[in-house]
Amino acid sequence: MFQTPMADRIRNEGQVATIAVGAITEADQVNSVIASGRADLCAIGRPFMSDPAWLHRELARLGRGSVAWHPAMEPARTQFERVLAKPATPL
Numbered sequence: 001m002f003q004t005p006m007a008d009r010i011r012n013e014g015q016v017a018t019i020a021v022g023a024i025t026e027a028d029q030v031n032s033v034i035a036s037g038r039a040d041l042c043a044i045g046r047p048f049m050s051d052p053a054w055l056h057r058e059l060a061r062l063g064r065g066s067v068a069w070h071p072a073m074e075p076a077r078t079q080f081e082r083v084l085a086k087p088a089t090p091l
């Protein structure tokens, strides 16, 4: 979350709405940035590039239901749901 301190200062000292971005990799980080008033929004860059299902994975991990899949992602949806439904493999 290396750029969040800048979003925080600009928002709270400059009274300008900000979007924090930069190595924000988990929904929990987004929630804490927003809840603590450090930014108005968070953007997710590289995590989405490495995992286009990032949003769906984070929602599932937090048990927060689902949102519509982008039409371009629809072919991946059933496979994603099958994989998520599998019990975790013991190490």
Ligand SMILES: Cc1cc2nc3c(=O)[nH]c(=O)nc-3n(C[C@H](O)[C@H](O)[C@H](O)COP(=O)(O)O)c2cc1C
Residues within 6 Å of the ligand: 021, 022, 023, 024, 043, 044, 045, 046, 047
């Ligand atoms: C492919 C790519 C394109 C980017 N293009 C821009 C851009 O046009 N303008 C900008 O301000 N930042 C751009 N960035 C930087 C991101 O906004 C962001 O600061 C950076 O990727 C760190 O966030 P992340 O850890 O979520 O990827 C880009 C980053 C990537 C990986």
